Amino acid sequence: MRTQIVHPGADNLRYEIRQIVEVANAIQATGAAIRWENIGDPVAKGERVPDWIKEIVTQAAAEDLSFAYSPTKGLAEARAYIAHERNLEGGIQITPDDILFFNGLGDAISTIYGALHPRARVIGPNPAYPTHSSAEAAHAGAPHITYRLDPENGWKPDLADLAAKVAANPDIAAIIIINPDNPTGFVYPEETLAAIVDIAVRHDLFLISDEIYSNLAYPGSGMRKLAAVVGKAPAIAMRGISKEFPWPGARCGWIEIYNRDQDAGFDRFARSLLEAKMLEVCSTTLPQKVLPRVMGDARYYPYLETRVAGYDRRARRAAEVLGGLPELIIHPARGAFYMTAVFREGTLRPGQSLPLAPQVEAIIRPQLGEALDARFVYHLLGATGICVVPLSTGFNSELQGFRFTLLEPDEARFETILQTLRGALADYLASDLKETPVRARLAGAA
Numbered sequence: 394m395r396t397q398i399v400h401p402g403a404d405n406l407r408y409e410i411r412q413i414v415e416v417a418n419a420i421q422a423t424g425a426a427i428r429w430e431n432i433g434d435p436v437a438k439g440e441r442v443p444d445w446i447k448e449i450v451t452q453a454a455a456e457d458l459s460f461a462y463s464p465t466k467g468l469a470e471a472r473a474y475i476a477h478e479r480n481l482e483g484g485i486q487i488t489p490d491d492i493l494f495f496n497g498l499g500d501a502i503s504t505i506y507g508a509l510h511p512r513a514r515v516i517g518p519n520p521a522y523p524t525h526s527s528a529e530a531a532h533a534g535a536p537h538i539t540y541r542l543d544p545e546n547g548w549k550p551d552l553a554d555l556a557a558k559v560a561a562n563p564d565i566a567a568i569i570i571i572n573p574d575n576p577t578g579f580v581y582p583e584e585t586l587a588a589i590v591d592i593a594v595r596h597d598l599f600l601i602s603d604e605i606y607s608n609l610a611y612p613g614s615g616m617r618k619l620a621a622v623v624g625k626a627p628a629i630a631m632r633g634i635s636k637e638f639p640w641p642g643a644r645c646g647w648i649e650i651y652n653r654d655q656d657a658g659f660d661r662f663a664r665s666l667l668e669a670k671m672l673e674v675c676s677t678t679l680p681q682k683v684l685p686r687v688m689g690d691a692r693y694y695p696y697l698e699t700r701v702a703g704y705d706r707r708a709r710r711a712a713e714v715l716g717g718l719p720e721l722i723i724h725p726a727r728g729a730f731y732m733t734a735v736f737r738e739g740t741l742r743p744g745q746s747l748p749l750a751p752q753v754e755a756i757i758r759p760q761l762g763e764a765l766d767a768r769f770v771y772h773l774l775g776a777t778g779i780c781v782v783p784l785s786t787g788f789n790s791e792l793q794g795f796r797f798t799l800l801e802p803d804e805a806r807f808e809t810i811l812q813t814l815r816g817a818l819a820d821y822l823a824s825d826l827k828e829t830p831v832r833a834r835l836a837g838a839a
């Protein structure tokens with residue numbers, strides 16, 4: 394090309410969660426069975442979508458207007474329903490005009506960071522969900538700036554780290570919260586949310602709260618939406634149906650804009666999001682049509698409760714089984730359907746391995762780079778077929794660990810996955826040790 398055509402931020406776009414799939418597919422082609430614990434798609438993992446939801450979708454699909462464009466902001470009935478529900482919960486009150494639909498939150502995320510002034514930065518949690526961190530980094534053409542979630546403190550955010558980074562960097566314009574969090578399953582306590590709002594207010598920032606899992610918080614988790622504590626701070630909350638219905642293939646999510654009347658710059662930014670959407674015309678119509686009918690159905694919340702009870706049970710069991718390994722830090726998720734295990738410092742070493750069949754080894758070997766957690770993840774994949782995501786390369790983290798899902802609906806199969814994972818961890822961690830006492834201890838833990 395006679396001129397540069399690659400965006401300077403292109404190298405910041407990486408989605409390890411899906412990239413590992415190519416390697417897993419190659420291993421599958423050798424005849425090995427893969428257990429997909431990497432992607433957060435409940436439907437792909439075998440969860441049944443209730444028949445009554447399918448009936449509502451079928452009825453809506455029979456209406457001609459489901460095939461039409463929708464208004465740019467989204468269908469009036471969907472926005473009215475969401476605003477009404479939001480206002481019933483208390484906290485900040487909104488109108489349907491404060492809601493803007495997108496083709497999934499992936500679309501909302503890339504539109505939001507793409508619309509920001511090139512110098513404005515957004516700080517987010519670490520470990521970082523890559524759709525946010527990559528899009529923000531690509532927008533800035535620089536690595537994503539993060540605040541620490543502390544595995545030694547149940548994944549609570551390190552507020553001192555957040556406050557210090559915000560104070561030191563005048564380019565930071567906003568703070569991301571993911572609540573419940575992906576990849577840790579952490580649910581922000583109300584006082585922590587309030588403290589983050591306070592940091593935003595003191596430094597004249599806005600907030601972005603990704604609440605795609607907010608209706609999948611577990612009982613007793615203390616889940617509160619940002620709307621409850623946002624006060625007068627300008628903010629954007631994000632919701633969607635991908636995980637809730639669950640219908641990720643519908644590509645349907647929305648943002649709720651809070652307090653645009655409090656700041657002229659924020660108001661102009663919010664308008665630029667609508668203008669960006671106008672250029673695309675609108676978002677998917679059918680899921681918006683069914684949204685009030687599904688969410689307004691008396692069966693909806695009892696259905697979510699049943700699903701959430703399953704995730705909660707599996708989270709506790711996973712913490713019990715893997716928590717027995719002293720090399721790992723692990724906390725049961727309190728919302729969403731992921732958990733993250735962290736390797737304690739010094740427990741991963743370059744000489745560790747699991748036995749691999751020669752044709753599998755040939756696939757794995759070129760993937761082994763410097764990241765020691767990725768090295769474990771690829772050995773795990775090659776030796777057991779269990780596909781998880783490394784924390785350092787998958788979630789932009791200095792921690793070494795891996796994320797797995799709680800989505801396996803067959804409890805017996807979930808137990809087998811946990812036991813296999815634990816056995817593989819124990820074998821891997823001991824594989825380069827000569828001293829029998831340590832080997833014996835690790836074997837005992839298995």
Ligand SMILES: Cc1ncc(COP(=O)(O)O)c(C=O)c1O
Pocket residue numbers: 433496497498499500522524571575603605633634635641644645646
């Ligand atoms: C925290 C978070 N936000 C957004 C998304 C993207 O959701 P959507 O399917 O609406 O694009 C995901 C998907 O995994 C997610 O985990």
